[in-house]
Amino acid sequence: MKNYLSIKDIDNLPGWVEEAKKLKQNPVTHKNLGAGKTLCLLFFNNSLRTRLSTQKAALNLGMEVMVMNFGNEGWILEYGDGTVMDQGNSEHVKEAAQVVSQYCDIVAIRAFAGLKDKAKDEAEEVLNGFATYASVPVVNMESSVGHPLQALADAITLSEQHPTKRPKIVLSWAPHPKALPHAVANSFVEMMRLQDAEFVITHPKGYELNPSITEGLTIEYDQKKACENADFIYVKNWSSYSDYGKVLHQNPDWMMTQEKLGGAKFMHCLPVRRNVIVADAVLDGAKSLVIEQANNRTFSAQVVLKKLLEQT
Amino acid sequence: MKNYLSIKDIDNLPGWVEEAKKLKQNPVTHKNLGAGKTLCLLFFNNSLRTRLSTQKAALNLGMEVMVMNFGNEGWILEYGDGTVMDQGNSEHVKEAAQVVSQYCDIVAIRAFAGLKDKAKDEAEEVLNGFATYASVPVVNMESSVGHPLQALADAITLSEQHPTKRPKIVLSWAPHPKALPHAVANSFVEMMRLQDAEFVITHPKGYELNPSITEGLTIEYDQKKACENADFIYVKNWSSYSDYGKVLHQNPDWMMTQEKLGGAKFMHCLPVRRNVIVADAVLDGAKSLVIEQANNRTFSAQVVLKKLLEQT
Amino acid sequence: MKNYLSIKDIDNLPGWVEEAKKLKQNPVTHKNLGAGKTLCLLFFNNSLRTRLSTQKAALNLGMEVMVMNFGNEGWILEYGDGTVMDQGNSEHVKEAAQVVSQYCDIVAIRAFAGLKDKAKDEAEEVLNGFATYASVPVVNMESSVGHPLQALADAITLSEQHPTKRPKIVLSWAPHPKALPHAVANSFVEMMRLQDAEFVITHPKGYELNPSITEGLTIEYDQKKACENADFIYVKNWSSYSDYGKVLHQNPDWMMTQEKLGGAKFMHCLPVRRNVIVADAVLDGAKSLVIEQANNRTFSAQVVLKKLLEQT
Numbered sequence: 062m063k064n065y066l067s068i069k070d071i072d073n074l075p076g077w078v079e080e081a082k083k084l085k086q087n088p089v090t091h092k093n094l095g096a097g098k099t100l101c102l103l104f105f106n107n108s109l110r111t112r113l114s115t116q117k118a119a120l121n122l123g124m125e126v127m128v129m130n131f132g133n134e135g136w137i138l139e140y141g142d143g144t145v146m147d148q149g150n151s152e153h154v155k156e157a158a159q160v161v162s163q164y165c166d167i168v169a170i171r172a173f174a175g176l177k178d179k180a181k182d183e184a185e186e187v188l189n190g191f192a193t194y195a196s197v198p199v200v201n202m203e204s205s206v207g208h209p210l211q212a213l214a215d216a217i218t219l220s221e222q223h224p225t226k227r228p229k230i231v232l233s234w235a236p237h238p239k240a241l242p243h244a245v246a247n248s249f250v251e252m253m254r255l256q257d258a259e260f261v262i263t264h265p266k267g268y269e270l271n272p273s274i275t276e277g278l279t280i281e282y283d284q285k286k287a288c289e290n291a292d293f294i295y296v297k298n299w300s301s302y303s304d305y306g307k308v309l310h311q312n313p314d315w316m317m318t319q320e321k322l323g324g325a326k327f328m329h330c331l332p333v334r335r336n337v338i339v340a341d342a343v344l345d346g347a348k349s350l351v352i353e354q355a356n357n358r359t360f361s362a363q364v365v366l367k368k369l370l371e372q373t
Numbered sequence: 374m375k376n377y378l379s380i381k382d383i384d385n386l387p388g389w390v391e392e393a394k395k396l397k398q399n400p401v402t403h404k405n406l407g408a409g410k411t412l413c414l415l416f417f418n419n420s421l422r423t424r425l426s427t428q429k430a431a432l433n434l435g436m437e438v439m440v441m442n443f444g445n446e447g448w449i450l451e452y453g454d455g456t457v458m459d460q461g462n463s464e465h466v467k468e469a470a471q472v473v474s475q476y477c478d479i480v481a482i483r484a485f486a487g488l489k490d491k492a493k494d495e496a497e498e499v500l501n502g503f504a505t506y507a508s509v510p511v512v513n514m515e516s517s518v519g520h521p522l523q524a525l526a527d528a529i530t531l532s533e534q535h536p537t538k539r540p541k542i543v544l545s546w547a548p549h550p551k552a553l554p555h556a557v558a559n560s561f562v563e564m565m566r567l568q569d570a571e572f573v574i575t576h577p578k579g580y581e582l583n584p585s586i587t588e589g590l591t592i593e594y595d596q597k598k599a600c601e602n603a604d605f606i607y608v609k610n611w612s613s614y615s616d617y618g619k620v621l622h623q624n625p626d627w628m629m630t631q632e633k634l635g636g637a638k639f640m641h642c643l644p645v646r647r648n649v650i651v652a653d654a655v656l657d658g659a660k661s662l663v664i665e666q667a668n669n670r671t672f673s674a675q676v677v678l679k680k681l682l683e684q685t
Numbered sequence: 686m687k688n689y690l691s692i693k694d695i696d697n698l699p700g701w702v703e704e705a706k707k708l709k710q711n712p713v714t715h716k717n718l719g720a721g722k723t724l725c726l727l728f729f730n731n732s733l734r735t736r737l738s739t740q741k742a743a744l745n746l747g748m749e750v751m752v753m754n755f756g757n758e759g760w761i762l763e764y765g766d767g768t769v770m771d772q773g774n775s776e777h778v779k780e781a782a783q784v785v786s787q788y789c790d791i792v793a794i795r796a797f798a799g800l801k802d803k804a805k806d807e808a809e810e811v812l813n814g815f816a817t818y819a820s821v822p823v824v825n826m827e828s829s830v831g832h833p834l835q836a837l838a839d840a841i842t843l844s845e846q847h848p849t850k851r852p853k854i855v856l857s858w859a860p861h862p863k864a865l866p867h868a869v870a871n872s873f874v875e876m877m878r879l880q881d882a883e884f885v886i887t888h889p890k891g892y893e894l895n896p897s898i899t900e901g902l903t904i905e906y907d908q909k910k911a912c913e914n915a916d917f918i919y920v921k922n923w924s925s926y927s928d929y930g931k932v933l934h935q936n937p938d939w940m941m942t943q944e945k946l947g948g949a950k951f952m953h954c955l956p957v958r959r960n961v962i963v964a965d966a967v968l969d970g971a972k973s974l975v976i977e978q979a980n981n982r983t984f985s986a987q988v989v990l991k992k993l994l995e996q997t
Binding site: 097099101125127129133134135136139143144145146147148151152153155156157159160161163164165 | 969
């Protein structure tokens with residue numbers, strides 16, 4: 062593994078999940094592995110869980126951490142090839158990525174989708190720019206099209222619930238006032254392809270995810286029907302993919318309720334809008350796994366950093 | 374002590390002050406106490422002294438520190454119960470507090486009074502929100518109504534001057550162009566209730582502090598008279614409490630001068646407006662304790678963190 | 686050396702360069718030197734290389750690091766003597782510098798030229814304010830008129846190329862859409878005075894640097910002629926000094942090209958505007974030393990910190 066850019070970089074999901082669960086039992090076992098090594102976190106967007114859990118994971122491994130917010134602390138980057146840089150952008154990602162590589166052993170990057178230009182978002186110019194030019198491993202802390210640290214944490218959370226039978230897992234769209242990216246949903250779907258489970262995606266018409274990601278998977282437009290007899294319901298909003306980045310509607314009927322949840326466990330990556338995405342009763346109830354998902358972000362990051370450190 | 378939210382959480386002020394003074398003599402004696410433990414500092418407002426001294430205190434104890442500015446780095450929090458979160462706020466403090474608790478062993482929070490809505494400020498929604506939902510101890514780095522790390526540092530500073538007699542200590546209002554919170558004054562008053570001293574509060578009419586905090590204490594509206602024969606004069610601006618958050622006037626006669634100071638020592642929590650709050654001659658003179666007060670912020674934080682670490 | 690404020694604080698450039706090159710071969714040799722010591726980085730302006738490389742240097746020496754952005758995290762500082770601080774500035778540098786000195790062992794400061802008021806910029810109020818009032822050593826991370834950590838890194842880079850003969854080194858102006866400070870050019874010139882080299886400065890008329898800095902040096906207004914047979918060409922934009930802070934023109938003929946570079950090595954401090962300052966072919970070519978210059982920023986900072994730590 063050169064980098065951790067997407068779920069596709071996981072060579073053995075069950076093995077990684079087991080390793081993460083072991084790290085969780087004794088987080089500082091490998092405190093010497095990262096000694097003298099430095100992780101640099103570069104944020105082009107806001108973050109709470111990712112910011113803190115990735116730092117914590119690095120500290121557990123004995124690494125030093127340097128955190129930088131590119132927006133207000135660094136320079137505006139240019140990504141184009143051959144550009145005459147006489148406008149607002151001060152530095153090319155070619156230099157930025159090579160330079161950062163001089164000061165750290167692993168670089169982790171968060172850069173959300175802009176949701177205005179599908180081709181540009183799918184080109185992943187920030188993440189791929191760094192992955193192309195950095196001379197150290199690059200970790201995706203949520204990019205335009207994927208959030209593989211979250212999906213790996215979700216896999217750990219699912220595994221900890223050790224369902225006794227092959228579980229039914231539903232990914233359900235829910236309403237939200239703002240246009241949100243597809244990254245979390247995309248990586249969850251990719252991770253689900255590596256799980257032995259009955260997997261159903263449900264959303265209103267018009268909210269289909271990128272068809273190349275959902276190809277061959279079950280899509281059920283009736284949310285209630287999709288949720289019947291589910292063991293886990295993962296709720297998440299995303300904006301339209303076909304009418305790219307648009308909020309087509311915020312139909313409140315799609316909010317997750319106790320009734321729809323039934324006997325299933327509730328999952329969400331957070332932050333979550335209460336009583337818009339999910340009713341208070343669900344989020345505050347015993348079936349909610351959201352805090353454990355957040356907790357597992359540390360061990361998801363830690364297993365990734367550990368694997369990258371082991372091969373250097 | 375579950376949390377350090379206010380002066381009321383100090384069970385034995387003289388004991389804490391003595392412990393802080395011992396830590397000051399050898400700050401790294403307890404370097405092992407915090408090994409493998411992480412402090413998370415969450416700032417909802419600007420900070421210089423608190424930001425650096427609290428970090429330094431944690432490093433002295435061997436802790437790791439993660440610093441986060443909620444404003445521009447995290448998500449806008451919601452505090453209400455049962456709110457339909459379809460407006461600007463992205464995450465509820467219920468989740469934020471539980472999530473942060475997954476990544477650290479102690480969380481410290483700065484969230485100033487907004488000075489627009491007295492009831493809201495007195496509800497301390499940020500500090501109390503975290504204290505209610507966090508599963509780790511919470512430390513107040515200045516909230517709407519209190520700044521107990523400052524008042525503890527002030528107690529250390531007073532003690533270091535070891536007055537030979539029961540001292541006369543004055544808390545004097547001074548003018549300021551902007552509306553400032555009451556937190557520093559409130560906590561100083563609460564701390565003074567635990568001191569064996571003659572304590573006088575002086576301010577112009579209309580600038581009375583919350584009467585439930587000053588109940589039974591001496592208020593003298595004539596500043597010169599209040600300052601006569603004082604051993605320590607603590608100067609601080611605050612906005613009106615009765616006409617909540619308003620600057621009623623900026624009467625320059627209330628600026629602290631050499632003449633009014635007399636033989637007393639000058640105290641202020643900083644930052645301070647020169648020649649508005651206090652004359653240059655006082656601040657630059659031998660009677661000023663402000664830098665020592667700032668220095669003691671480290672040991673005030675360190676004694677609090679030490680006590681919280683010892684009971685985990 | 687009390688502080689590292691300018692190239693003039695280097696007592697023996699060849700000795701420092703050799704020491705830096707040794708640190709580069711084994712960066713953690715002196716890991717114990719900084720144990721229990723804290724470096725505080727104060728940024729009044731953006732930074733990528735300086736932010737990360739100075740942290741890395743400190744970590745290599747075993748120091749703890751606290752990073753603070755004064756702009757959005759702290760208070761707006763006042764620098765004037767005797768000012769009545771009833772306007773926007775909340776804290777005087779006198780207090781800020783003394784206070785920060787309570788929490789760290791070395792303080793490093795970045796504060797760019799405003800380019801509006803020459804006298805104010807040349808007074809270096811931020812850097813000199815801290816140097817005057819701090820009780821710990823102060824390091825210049827680029828001030829109004831100098832960037833001595835960069836120039837020291839440049840000296841290391843030049844030395845690593847070990848030219849077999851006395852080299853010809855050219856400092857060439859290049860166009861840029863925005864008004865940039867003179868700090869990098871100034872410190873490079875000052876450092877060149879300590880080198881055994883043929884040194885030529887080239888720029889269009891009107892872009893003369895501060896004559897007190899270039900006094901006695903060769904200035905050639907014909908860029909092509911200046912670059913003939915050069916071994917190293919250091920390219921950098923700066924705004925006019927005589928018509929202070931103005932962009933007189935952005936003549937694209939002054940961009941560095943393969944043709945003008947000839948057999949010379951290309952140097953630039955970064956960030957650099959591609960195809961404005963320098964053609965892609967030069968920057969991406971084998972003659973470019975820019976990434977190695979960035980790498981040497983770590984060891985330039987490390988040798989400075991090491992010397993400051995050794996004398997405390």
